[in-house]
Structures are given as structure tokens and as C-alpha cells.
Amino acid sequence: MLIIAVAVVWRLYLWSRAPHDAPTRSVALAFLSLGLSYPVAMPAGTAGIETVAGDDMAKLVQNLLVLLTCYFLMCFYLYSADGRATRRRARREAVVVAVIAAAIAVAAATEPDRALANSFSKADMTISQVAAFYLIAGLYMMYAIGAAGWWSARYARMSRRPHATGLWMTAIGLSAMAVACAVRAVFVAVRFSGGLVPQWLTTSAAILLVVSSLLFAVGVTYSGVSARITATRLWLRRRRDHRRLTPLWQLLIEVYPGNELRAASRMPWDRWRARGVHRRYHRRIVECRDGLVDISPYLVDGQDETDLLRLEPVELARRLRRASAAIRQGVQVPPRAVPLAVPQGDDRDSDVEQLIAVSEALRLTA
Structure with missing residues (x-):
């Protein structure tokens, strides 16, 4: 939470300095969506949302925020290309994420009472709405995050340090997140068909998702933090030399x-x-x-x-x-x-x- 919170504040600050820059805005919104999804998933956040909006709405809100994170992350790379074709694709991707959001909203609205209340590892995937909820969201996350990871690796090969280091960390984090999403989609399919997934596999996939998310957050902020550290050292040296x-x-x-x-x-x-x-x-x-x-x-x-x-x-x-x-x-x-x-x-x-x-x-x- 602390790493994510620092990344959110940093990216919002950069957005405030360049409010009309589309790539900067996209990264800031991606981190804001990701940051908001964490408190929503906590017990206090879940209880507050469900008190106002009804049962299982916290799960829906959390997943919608994660979908927005993936979409804005993809928009960052699309807007970075700075072309009309990429901007048109960004609009098409907005339609896609809207359809995905509508689909999981329908699944959440039509599922039996409290069927989504349990965590992913304990949810009853034999219920078609529950399986559809996790499978649709997971497949879209795999697609969007995987594409962003591929673009990150591509730009990392073209960049120099410290930007290359941050991009490689981002690419590895995104690729691991895409793998985790793919594995969880397989788990959904297996459990929907009546099969069992060992608990250690489910736990390992969850840990991979959390660790890769943190690696992604560190990678995105790495170059900016590195630049600030260098600037601080220069600031300290010049203050000292001024006195000397x-x-x-x-x-x-x-x-x-x-x-x-x-x-x-x-x-x-x-x-x-x-x-x-x-x-x-x-x-x-x-x-x-x-x-x-x-x-x-x-x-x-x-x-x-x-x-x-x-x-x-x-x-x-x-x-x-x-x-x-x-x-x-x-x-x-x-x-x-x-x-x-x-x-x-x-x-x-x-x-x-x-x-x-x-x-x-x-x-x-x-």
C-alpha cells in the first residue's frame, strides 16, 4: 500500500505539471485506479461500499478499477506513439473495456446472493455467473497487461539508463502479471468443469500477482525517483560549495x-x-x-x-x-x-x- 500510495502521489504530481500530456495523464489515471482498488478490497472498504450499494458491489467496484488500470496503462503506450491511428485505437479499446465492464456487471447483478463474497480461491466457480465474472475480467487483464508488457520491453531495448532499467522492471512486472492472469483463467475453467485446483497453486498465483504489481509500480517510478535523487545530490553539493x-x-x-x-x-x-x-x-x-x-x-x-x-x-x-x-x-x-x-x-x-x-x-x- 505504501509503495502504491507513493507512486500514485508522484504520478498525480507529474500530471499536474503537464495536464495536457496524454501519456502522463494515462499513467496517472492508471495508478489512481490501481491505488483506489486496494482500499476497496480491504474489509472496511468492502463493508462501506456494500452498505451503500448492496451485496457483492465491492467486488464489482474493485474489478472495474482494475480494468480501468489496465485500460489506462494501454493508453499510455498508445498515446506515446502520438499518431492518429493509435488515438483511434485508444477509442476502440475504450469501447472494448466498456463492453467487458458491462459483462461483469451483468454477471455480478444476476449471480445468487453473496456468491461473489468469497475470495477467488474460495468462490464457487460452478456457478456460471461467478465463473464468467472472473474469466471475462481475467482474460481482458491478460490481454491488456500482456500488450503493455510487450511494449515496455520494446521501449526498454531502445532506451538508456536509468529509463531502460525502469522499463525492464516494468516489462518484467507486467509480463508476470499477465502470466498470473492467464493461470487464474485456467483455474476458473478447471473449477467450472468440476475439477479441483490445489490450494498451494492458487496461493502461488496470488503471490505472483501481488509481487508483479509491486515490481510494476517500482519500475514505473524508478526513472523519476532516480532523477530526483541525482537532483538532490546536486542540490546538496552546490549548497556546500556555495558555503565553501x-x-x-x-x-x-x-x-x-x-x-x-x-x-x-x-x-x-x-x-x-x-x-x-x-x-x-x-x-x-x-x-x-x-x-x-x-x-x-x-x-x-x-x-x-x-x-x-x-x-x-x-x-x-x-x-x-x-x-x-x-x-x-x-x-x-x-x-x-x-x-x-x-x-x-x-x-x-x-x-x-x-x-x-x-x-x-x-x-x-x-
Whole structure:
């Protein structure tokens, strides 16, 4: 229930961010239908529905929700193809699931009193309405889930990690669910004809159905959760690097206050939002680099530029302190900017590492 609930909330959140995206809407509705089917199947949910709607209606509602789950899952793949033919097929599939829903509703309405009250393993399958109820629903679930599993495996072969990993988990979960539905349909046929199915086989099929459902839920949410974990790690690293740059930033802003860029937002929660953290991080890097350009003429002192490029962070930190003291005293030097704290690589991470090394040296030599 917890895994399903998290998946439902996550998918509804994604739908709220893209309300007109048909594939996103389909997955959200599939998980919502699946999530609602669980409390309906619980004793309290069953008692509440049957008190209002009558005997065996909870079983009907639960199976209708499961049928909707299968239909919306199929719609996700159909809408992902994004073609007129697939959209027409989605409408045809809606007619099919409506017919299936009507058929099991008729079976539930015409069955003897409380014939559907028992679980699948204890239901009297010799009653034609009960057998039809489980067989029709099971065969449609096998068809829809099997098709979705085939599409998942197809897209998994075309994708890269982490999407491929999530799709393979989804494909395996759906395939196992389709197998479980097929096995249960065979059980219905055997019991309808008067045969007996060992209890351990029925229990094994039920366990396979539950486990495969959970695997499907994990697979569908895997790529999104993986992306969020990666984003959280980046958020934490940039908050830490922002703090580590503080000594260098403070020294440079004190002597060149005009280099401080205007904050995009003064709201207190902007310090914690992902966008605010990334914005403040990049702004601090720019401010530090601008300050180093402005202060660099005070470090030349008759030396060759190549000597400054070879300075260790500790020595550069000492010279920066002396230069900032000279600026406060009003010392004037010829404007001759030279590069300082040049990174080894040409990417942003190398640049930040070099700035942090100088900033840490400033903090230690304070």
C-alpha cells in the first residue's frame, strides 16, 4: 500500500505539471485506479461500499478499477506513439473495456446472493455467473497487461539508463502479471468443469500477482525517483560549495562591492528551493571570478604572469590578503589584469574546485 500510495502521489504530481500530456495523464489515471482498488478490497472498504450499494458491489467496484488500470496503462503506450491511428485505437479499446465492464456487471447483478463474497480461491466457480465474472475480467487483464508488457520491453531495448532499467522492471512486472492472469483463467475453467485446483497453486498465483504489481509500480517510478535523487545530490553539493566559497567571496566583495550581483529573489524560502540554490551558486562563481580579475593587477608586483599561474592556493591566498589590505589603504597600480587560479580542466567543475581550494586556504590562513 505504501509503495502504491507513493507512486500514485508522484504520478498525480507529474500530471499536474503537464495536464495536457496524454501519456502522463494515462499513467496517472492508471495508478489512481490501481491505488483506489486496494482500499476497496480491504474489509472496511468492502463493508462501506456494500452498505451503500448492496451485496457483492465491492467486488464489482474493485474489478472495474482494475480494468480501468489496465485500460489506462494501454493508453499510455498508445498515446506515446502520438499518431492518429493509435488515438483511434485508444477509442476502440475504450469501447472494448466498456463492453467487458458491462459483462461483469451483468454477471455480478444476476449471480445468487453473496456468491461473489468469497475470495477467488474460495468462490464457487460452478456457478456460471461467478465463473464468467472472473474469466471475462481475467482474460481482458491478460490481454491488456500482456500488450503493455510487450511494449515496455520494446521501449526498454531502445532506451538508456536509468529509463531502460525502469522499463525492464516494468516489462518484467507486467509480463508476470499477465502470466498470473492467464493461470487464474485456467483455474476458473478447471473449477467450472468440476475439477479441483490445489490450494498451494492458487496461493502461488496470488503471490505472483501481488509481487508483479509491486515490481510494476517500482519500475514505473524508478526513472523519476532516480532523477530526483541525482537532483538532490546536486542540490546538496552546490549548497556546500556555495558555503565553501564564502571566505574568497567575502574578501573580494569587501574591496569590490560593486561586483555583487542583484539577487533575483529576496524571499527566505528561495535559499532552499532548487532553482534558488543553483542561481545563488552560479552567481557566487561569477562574483568570485570578477573579483579575481579586478584584484589581479595588485598581485603582479613585477612578476611574470607565468609565475602567478603556478602559485599554490595557500600562497595565492596570502597575496590576496595583502592585495586587499593595499586596496583599502588606497594604493594605486596600473590596470593590468592577469589570470588567477586557472583550473586544470575547461569545465565548470574544475573552475569551482580551483576557487574552493583558494577559498579554503583563505579560511585556514585567517
